[in-house]
Amino acid sequence: MGFKRFTTGAAVAALLAAATLGQAVAQSAPPPASEQAAGTLNPAAEAAPVRAAPQSQFQMADGVVASVNDRIITGFDLRQRILMTIAMTQVQPTPETFPALQQQALNDLIDERLQAQEIAKFEQLRISDEEVDREIASMAREVGATPEAYMQFLAQGGIQIPAFRESIRTRLGWSDLTVGRFRDRARVSRSQVDQAMRQLTESATKPQYLIGEIYLDAARVGGMQEAMNGARQLVQQMVQGAPFQAVARQFSSAPSAARNGDAGWVVQGTVQPALQSALDVLEVGQLSNPIPVEGGVYIIYMRDKRAGAATSLVSMKQVMVELPETATEAEVNAASARLNAVRSQLTCDNILTVARGQDGLLGADLGEADVSDLLPQFQQVARSAQIGTVSDPVRSPLGLHLLAVCDRRLGGPEAPSRQQIENRLQGQNFAMLGRRYLRDLREDALIEIKQ
Structure with a gap:
């Protein structure tokens, strides 16, 4: 299922706790290997028709339950948000967990009121009915339904369509506001993309895992006991059929929640030891x-595994002195001295110019090649040298070479492009800045919860 996330403040899954742990688990060791797996998920659950919750399950008074600055939240508003949460996640409440689900819905509504109030300060931020319609059509398309059928499903679950549309309008407006406000601060530099690509390339030969993640922040849900209890409830419901993507989107505090919990390919050794054990x-x-x-609880969904990327591509240039395989030791030493005399002057930008300007030196752009296709003597330099450096003299059957390593990247169909990496890094920056923005609004707001 590919539903969009409704709010930025939905990371309180741990409040769905039905029991209390006997002791704190903040320093708990990872469970044994035999206890790491909770069960196997059914991939078809992501595309299965969602079930509407019976309206009669949720009866509550329609009076004022909270106020956010000058805007109120009524019992009707709260009931609507509970129904939306159930429809989007298919996490079915129990009598024991319903009060906590109600608290989560209230937190969501408080965040949404703060967002709407902030959006209203900007005249140019007006989300049209046509934009809302397009978003609803996109949500319906992702679950294989027409917009009409999708809205009918919501209405059958007791969801009032005007309230649903306003929730979408606020979410779209908040997205536009954060993008406009933080466009410069979220921008990713070329060096950041280069670093990310280098890290990917350096880890290409290590085992990799394509995972989904749900992270419950203990500070947001009342402590580690509550986080563990809530995580256990969510695991149980997902094993029974609740779609992982929808649960992650609604409950996870990780930036990946905006991508349905998709954490992408994770390289062995780059995560916390407790996660690596799993x-x-x-x-x-x-x-x-x-x-x-430390600080919370993870749930990991293993989507795929691989031994490592098969292809590593390197771009190199060279300057060389031709020497036959029968060259004497003195000739090799003389050629080495000749190359070492110019080595400190060379860069990827000038190496060919320097070679052309001196008799007896040959320069060549070797282009981009799979490291495994290079001469064995060149492979070690291609794999280990830092980008932009020039090697010591390397002997081959053709002569003596100085190799400049000018770029290195993953190859093959699964290798991400520079643009994909930049988009992901920028998305992470926007998510972080948006969370800080909302946190500051909360700190400055007058929020009153009615008892």
Whole structure:
């Protein structure tokens, strides 16, 4: 299922706790390998028709339950948000967990009121009915339904369409506001993209895991006990059929929540030890049990595994002195001295110019090649040298070479492009800045909860 996320303040899944742990788990060790996996998820659940919640389950008074500055939240508003949460996640409440689900819905509504009030300060921020219609059509398309059928499903679950549309309007407006406000601060530099690509290339030969993640922030849900309890409830419901993507989108505090919990390919050794222990034993399709870490609790979904990217591409240039394989030691030493005399002057930008300007030196742009296709003598330089450096003299059957490593990247159909990496880094920056913005609004707001 590909529903969009409704609010930025939905990371309180741990409040769905039905029991209390006997002791704190902040320092708990990872469970044994045999206990890491909670079960195997059914991929078809993501595309299965969603079930509407019976309206009679949720009866509450329609009076004022909270106020956010000068805007009120009524019992009707709260009931609507609870129904939306259930429809989007398919997490079915129980009598024990319903009060906590109600608290989550209230937190969402408070955030939404703050967002709407901030949006109203900007005349140019007006989301049209046509934009809302397009978003609804996109949401319906992702679950294989027409907009009409999608809205009918919501109405059958007791969701009032005007309230649903206003929630979408606020979300779209908040997105536009954060993008406009933080466009410069979220911009990703060329060096950041270069660094990310280098890290990908350097880790290309290590085992990799395509994972989904849900992170419950203990500080937002009342502590580690509540986070563990809530994570266990979510794991149980996902194993029973609640779609992982929808649950992640609604409940996770990780930036990946905006991507349905998709954390992408993770390289062995780049995550916390507790998470690595789970990655080592989970099979494809399995969902982990809750994994306590400092500050919160993770749930990991193993989507795929691979031994490592098969292709690494390198761009190199060279300057060389031709020498036959029968050259004497003295001739090799003389050629080496000749190359070392110019080596400190060379860069990827000038190496060919320097070679052309001196008799007896040959320069060549070797282009981009798969490292495994290079001469064995060149492969070590291609794999290990830092970008922009020039090697010591390297002997080959043709002569003696100085190799400039000018670029290195992953190859193959799964290798991300520079644009994809830049988009992901920028998306992470926008998500972080948006969370800080909303946190500041909360701190400055007058929020009153009615008892």
